[in-house]
Amino acid sequence: MRILVLGHGKTGKLVADVAHERGHGVHVLDAKENPNAAALTPPFVTGFDVVIDFTTPEAVIPNLRACLATGARVVVGTTGWYEKLADMRSLAERKEAGLLYGTNYSIGTQVMFQAAAVLAKGLAKAGYTFTIDETHHVTKLDAPSGTAISLEQALGGVRAPITSHREGDAVGLHTLTATSKGDKIVLTHEAFSRRAFADGAVRAAEWLSTRRGCYDFKDIFSEL
Structure with a gap:
């Protein structure tokens, strides 16, 4: 080809x-x-x-x-x-x-989106709040990242404020946190290389x- x-x-x-x-x-x-x-x-x-x-x-x-x-x-x-x-x-x-x-061609990230959807479905009605943090290299032009936006969309309407960081040559780090008064669940995907x-x-x-x-x-x- x-x-x-x-x-x-x-x-x-x-x-x-x-x-x-x-x-x-x-x-x-x-x-x-x-x-x-x-x-x-x-x-x-x-x-x-x-x-x-x-x-x-x-x-x-x-x-x-x-x-x-x-x-x-x-x-x-x-x-x-x-x-x-x-x-x-x-x-x-x-x-x-x-x-x-696609916002991200990593298979691992796509599975993270699926896991995020499961978390939102199981936790949103139980009073959990969601946040997203994303970190990329300093030369990335868009913020928040397309992956972070897709991650929030995977939550199916559940709001999750996104915080963006631009540091060094970071390839990509995305963290979804679900927090209640009694506990916290953290879902993270970190890319070590492109x-x-x-x-x-x-x-x-x-x-x-x-x-x-x-x-x-x-x-x-x-x-x-």
Whole structure:
């Protein structure tokens, strides 16, 4: 399979490495080579089976418009753009393209979301209050993180104020705390490296390569 990786940051580089390890051909475009999606011409994009975007909230929308317009299949690991999700879903459907998005491509994080839903269902009516803390590296552009927002959404309407921290080169630490007058339950996911994100994204690209339509990673991760 031929994979185009957009973004040559820490995660993008690792995505390319993992794709190579899994036997795929890989081409990487960094921001300087692709200003405002200028490099994503139809002849260029159609030379790839799947595109994986790990860029920035500012770059991802032009990238998506250019790629989806050709009918491409695109996996998006970038967060901070979901106010445009409905538009991108509509474009993917009109062009019979494939779009797979997710706030976190770690399988462990997805299972954490499921566990959070169980906690909320069992504890909210019992008077527990919920809070979320998230920590990422100082160069992360969006706060709160997309993962923290997804974690709160997993609670099914239970409110959980989010506190964000930006420290050093922290890969990602998310903690959900449920507190009552008598006890406390803490659910934590800590990423030691970006490897889990990269591996999940490449597996997602393999899954999407034979499909069209729009998908949320949380709904399909168990099929990988």
